[in-house]
Amino acid sequence: MYDFLVAPFVEFSFMQCALAGSLMLSLSSCPVGVFLMLRRMSLAGDAMAHAILPGAAVGFLLYGLEIIPMTVGGLIAGVVVAVGAGAVSRFTVQKEDASMAAFYLISLALGVMIVSLRGSSVDLMHVLFGTVLALNDEALRLIASITAVTLLTLAVFWRALVAECLDPLFLRSVSRLGTPVHFVFLGLVVLNLVGGFQALGTLLSVGLMMLPAAAARFWTNRVWTMCLLALAIGIASCIAGLLMSYHAALPSGPAIILSAGVAYLFSTVAGPRGVLRARIRHRRHRTA
Amino acid sequence: MAQAALTFRDLTLGYHDHPAVHHLSGAVKRGSLTAVVGANGCGKSTLMKGIVGVLKPMAGESIKVEGARVAYLPQQSELDRSFPARVVDLVSMGLWPKRGLLGRHTADDRAAVARALSAVGLEGFEKRTLDTLSGGQLQRALFARVLVQDAEIILLDEPFNAIDSRTVTDLVALIKRWHGEERTVLVVVHDLDLVREHFPETLLLARRPVAWGPTAEALTAENLLKARRFDEAWHDDAPWCEPEGHAEHSHDGHAAHGHAGHSHSHHEHHDHGPRAA
Numbered sequence: 272m273y274d275f276l277v278a279p280f281v282e283f284s285f286m287q288c289a290l291a292g293s294l295m296l297s298l299s300s301c302p303v304g305v306f307l308m309l310r311r312m313s314l315a316g317d318a319m320a321h322a323i324l325p326g327a328a329v330g331f332l333l334y335g336l337e338i339i340p341m342t343v344g345g346l347i348a349g350v351v352v353a354v355g356a357g358a359v360s361r362f363t364v365q366k367e368d369a370s371m372a373a374f375y376l377i378s379l380a381l382g383v384m385i386v387s388l389r390g391s392s393v394d395l396m397h398v399l400f401g402t403v404l405a406l407n408d409e410a411l412r413l414i415a416s417i418t419a420v421t422l423l424t425l426a427v428f429w430r431a432l433v434a435e436c437l438d439p440l441f442l443r444s445v446s447r448l449g450t451p452v453h454f455v456f457l458g459l460v461v462l463n464l465v466g467g468f469q470a471l472g473t474l475l476s477v478g479l480m481m482l483p484a485a486a487a488r489f490w491t492n493r494v495w496t497m498c499l500l501a502l503a504i505g506i507a508s509c510i511a512g513l514l515m516s517y518h519a520a521l522p523s524g525p526a527i528i529l530s531a532g533v534a535y536l537f538s539t540v541a542g543p544r545g546v547l548r549a550r551i552r553h554r555r556h557r558t559a
Numbered sequence: 560m561a562q563a564a565l566t567f568r569d570l571t572l573g574y575h576d577h578p579a580v581h582h583l584s585g586a587v588k589r590g591s592l593t594a595v596v597g598a599n600g601c602g603k604s605t606l607m608k609g610i611v612g613v614l615k616p617m618a619g620e621s622i623k624v625e626g627a628r629v630a631y632l633p634q635q636s637e638l639d640r641s642f643p644a645r646v647v648d649l650v651s652m653g654l655w656p657k658r659g660l661l662g663r664h665t666a667d668d669r670a671a672v673a674r675a676l677s678a679v680g681l682e683g684f685e686k687r688t689l690d691t692l693s694g695g696q697l698q699r700a701l702f703a704r705v706l707v708q709d710a711e712i713i714l715l716d717e718p719f720n721a722i723d724s725r726t727v728t729d730l731v732a733l734i735k736r737w738h739g740e741e742r743t744v745l746v747v748v749h750d751l752d753l754v755r756e757h758f759p760e761t762l763l764l765a766r767r768p769v770a771w772g773p774t775a776e777a778l779t780a781e782n783l784l785k786a787r788r789f790d791e792a793w794h795d796d797a798p799w800c801e802p803e804g805h806a807e808h809s810h811d812g813h814a815a816h817g818h819a820g821h822s823h824s825h826h827e828h829h830d831h832g833p834r835a836a
Contacts (some may be wrong), residue, residue, distance in 0.1 A: 438649075439637070443613045444611045444633075446660075
C-alpha cells in the first residue's frame with residue numbers, strides 16, 4: 272500500500288512538484304468553480320479556457336515554451352475576452368452566453384492560427400493539454416501566487432459574490448459593487464485557468480474547476496460546505512490522477528480530470544440530491 | 560410643509576429612447592404611505608428602479624433626502640430560488656447597509672434577523688432552503704429582509720402578487736407599522752380596494768402622473784378612466800421630446816393635493832412630448 276500510494280511522492284521530486292502544483296490549483300480553482308456553477312456560467316469557464324489560447328500562443332510564438340510569457344499572454348487574452356464579453360452582456364441587449372461564445376470563438380481561431388505559424392503538433396498538444404509532471408519551481412511559484420490572490424479575493428468579496436448570485440438586483444440596490452464584483456470574479460476565472468494551463472493545458476484546466484464543483488452540488492446545500500467539498504474532491508482527484516499516471520504510464524492531466532469525472536458521476540448517482548434519491552419512492556412521510 | 564423624503568425633478572426614465580416614466584415632478588412627503596397605481600407598462604416598476612438608482616434617468620433627477628437609506632423589494636423574478644441559501648441567509652442580506660462587504664455580523668445582528676423572522680411569522684423557518692418555500696413564505700422572508708434593512712425609505716414593487724389573503728393581511732399590517740414609525744413607504748399595488756382601505760396617498764401613473772394626492776381624490780372615476788385610456792405601446796415614429804415646458808406636470812406632496820388631475824388635463828391640451836402613446 273505504501274509503495275502504491277506514498278512512495279511515488281516520496282521518491283520522485285517531479286511527483287512532489289506535480290502534487291504541490293495540483294493541490295494548490297485545487298485550493299484555488301475549486302471554490303471559483305463553485306461560484307461559476309452557481310452563477311450558471313459553467314460553460315463560460317470552458318469558453319474562457321479556449322479564450323486564453325491565443326495569448327499563450329503569442330507568448331509561445333515569441334519565446335518558445337516558456338512559462339512566464341505564455342502565462343502573461345494567456346492572462347491578457349483572457350482579460351480582454353472576459354471584459355469584452357462581460358461588457359457586451361452588461362451594457363447591451365445580448366446575454367453573456369452569446370457574447371462569451373462570440374469572443375471565445377474569435378480568440379480560439381486566432382490562437383490556432385498563431386500556433387500553426389510556428390511549432391509542431393507536439394507543441395500545440397502541450398499548450399492544449401499541459402504537462403503537470405514537468406512543473407518547475409517557476410511554475411510552482413506562479414501557481415502559489417495565483418492561489419494566494421484567489422483565496423484573498425474570495426475572502427474579501429465572498430458576501431458580494433453570494434449576493435450577486437442570489438439576488439443581483441438587491442445587491443445593486445444597496446451597493447455599487449454589483450458590476451465590479453462580476454468583473455473581479457471573471458478575473459479570478461481567467462487567473463485560475465491561466466494558472467492551470469501549465470499543469471493541465473488550456474482545455475483541461477477548466478475540468479479541475481468545474482467537475483469537483485458540479486459533484487459537490489449533489490451533496491450539500493450550503494455554499495461554504497460546497498466549496499470545502501469541491502476542494503476535497505479536487506485534491507482526491509489530483510492524487511488519484513497522479514498515481515494512475517505514475518503506475519499505468521497514462522497522461523497525467525487527463526488522468527486527474529477523469530478522476531474528477533468519476534467523482535462527478537458517482538455523486539450524480541449516489542449524492543443526497545442525485546438521481547437515486549430523486550427516483551426512490553418514499554413509502555413513509557411525515558404528518559406536517 | 561413636511562420635509563420631502565423623495566423629490567422628482569422632471570424625471571424621465573425609460574428604455575431604448577422610449578420613456579416609461581415621462582417628466583415626473585413632485586415630492587413624496589417624509590413619513591407618507593403612498594400606493595403607486597396604474598396599468599401594466601405605465602411605469603410603476605420603472606419608477607421604483609429609478610428611485611433606487613438601478614436605472615439611470617434619461618432626463619431629470621430623483622433625489623432622496625440626504626443620508627436616507629432605501630430598502631427596495633423588487634418583483635421576485637431576479638431572485639434565484641435554486642441558489643443554495645437558507646431563509647436566514649436571505650434575511651441576513653438585509654444587514655448589508657449596516658455591515659457592508661466585510662463587517663462582521665454580531666450577536667445583535669443575528670437577534671435582529673430572528674426578530675424580523677418572528678415579525679413576519681416565519682419562526683422555525685430559519686434553516687429552510689429557498690426552493691422549499693411557498694410564494695407567500697418567500698414574500699414574508701423578503702419582508703423580513705426589508706425589516707432588517709431598517710431603512711427610512713421603503714419601496715415595494717407588487718408585493719401582493721399571487722399571495723393569499725391571510726399573508727396579504729399580515730404584510731399590510733407590517734406596512735402600516737412602518738408607516739406608524741414614520742418611514743416613507745411607496746408600494747406598487749393593483750388592488751384598488753386595498754389601496755382605498757389602507758393607503759392614505761396614491762400616485763396614479765400612466766407614464767405621466769394622472770393624479771397624485773390623497774387616495775380619495777386621486778382614485779376618482781374620471782382619473783381612473785384617464786389612466787385606462789393609457790396606451791402602453793411604444794411608437795417608433797413618435798417625435799423626439801423637446802426639453803422645455805414640462806414643469807407643469809408636477810405634484811407638491813403637501814400643497815398641490817387635488818391639482819394633479821388638473822395638471823394632467825392641462826397636459827392633455829398641450830401635449831408637446833413624445834406621444835403619450
